Amino acid sequence: MIVDCHIHLYGEREKVGENVDELLGYADRLGIDKLVVCLGPQLCQQPDTRRLEMDTEYVRQAMDHAPERIEGLVYGSGNHVEKSLELMEQHIANGPMRGVKLWVCRRCCDAALDPIAAYAGELMVPSLQHTFLKAGGSKPTEARPCDLVELARRHPQTQFLAAHCGGNWLHGIRTMACQSNIAVDVSGGEPEAGQTEYPVRSLGPERVLYGSDAAGRSFASQLGKVVGAEISDNDRSLILSKNAVRIFGIQ
Ligand SMILES: [Zn+2]
Numbered sequence: 001m002i003v004d005c006h007i008h009l010y011g012e013r014e015k016v017g018e019n020v021d022e023l024l025g026y027a028d029r030l031g032i033d034k035l036v037v038c039l040g041p042q043l044c045q046q047p048d049t050r051r052l053e054m055d056t057e058y059v060r061q062a063m064d065h066a067p068e069r070i071e072g073l074v075y076g077s078g079n080h081v082e083k084s085l086e087l088m089e090q091h092i093a094n095g096p097m098r099g100v101k102l103w104v105c106r107r108c109c110d111a112a113l114d115p116i117a118a119y120a121g122e123l124m125v126p127s128l129q130h131t132f133l134k135a136g137g138s139k140p141t142e143a144r145p146c147d148l149v150e151l152a153r154r155h156p157q158t159q160f161l162a163a164h165c166g167g168n169w170l171h172g173i174r175t176m177a178c179q180s181n182i183a184v185d186v187s188g189g190e191p192e193a194g195q196t197e198y199p200v201r202s203l204g205p206e207r208v209l210y211g212s213d214a215a216g217r218s219f220a221s222q223l224g225k226v227v228g229a230e231i232s233d234n235d236r237s238l239i240l241s242k243n244a245v246r247i248f249g250i251q
Pocket of ligand 1: 006008130163213
């Protein structure tokens with residue numbers, strides 16, 4: 001089995017079923033079985049509470065359309081904590097969703113995010129966090145790996161997932177290695193030599209997950225990072241599916 005832990009389902013909001021079928025068609029070509037979907041059909045820098053609701057509902061509809069193939073995350077925002085907690089209760093505590101995606105509308109080390117991180121720990125689901133160090137400077141509210149380390153240190157009972165290994169993956173992995181409740185996904189960016197081998201060596205294979213960031217990136221370019229890595233078959237199967245099954249509680 002292959003699980004892609006970082007997916008965006010773009011397209012028209014009203015055509016969620018068609019959007020799912022199209023994306024699954026591409027996933028099928030590469031033998032990818034399950035997609036963990038987050039956020040909404042278009043990205044929005046500062047989503048309001050209505051947007052959080054609508055986009056979480058969109059992901060929920062995607063799950064309903066293909067329950068064997070699609071897993072979903074609640075859309076969480078540090079600027080709308082009450083609404084985020086409400087959605088987590090509705091769709092995780094009382095529903096089938098597998099975790100929360102914390103959007104970058106507020107720096108993730110901010111104490112305002114504490115109730116969301118704590119509730120994820122209570123529900124025993126992961127919090128997926130975009131982390132990106134940009135050569136030209138990150139956006140003011142964009143999470144850097146060191147910001148996630150701060151949040152994860154305050155919530156040792158919560159499992160965090162750092163998307164993109166921090167963007168600058170060498171630096172990101174070194175920064176996050178010390179915090180054992182942070183795992184990383186290899187999604188985004190072009191494939192580079194050593195990109196999967198390095199976190200396997202530094203963090204251990206149990207803390208590395210395959211993700212693509214599709215449809216912003218192709219499945220093939222991202223899957224190649226893992227399929228082409230010089231690692232053991234056992235480590236590869238942890239990265240491609242077993243870690244996601246364990247962390248998201250996928251059946
Ligand atoms: Zn993403």
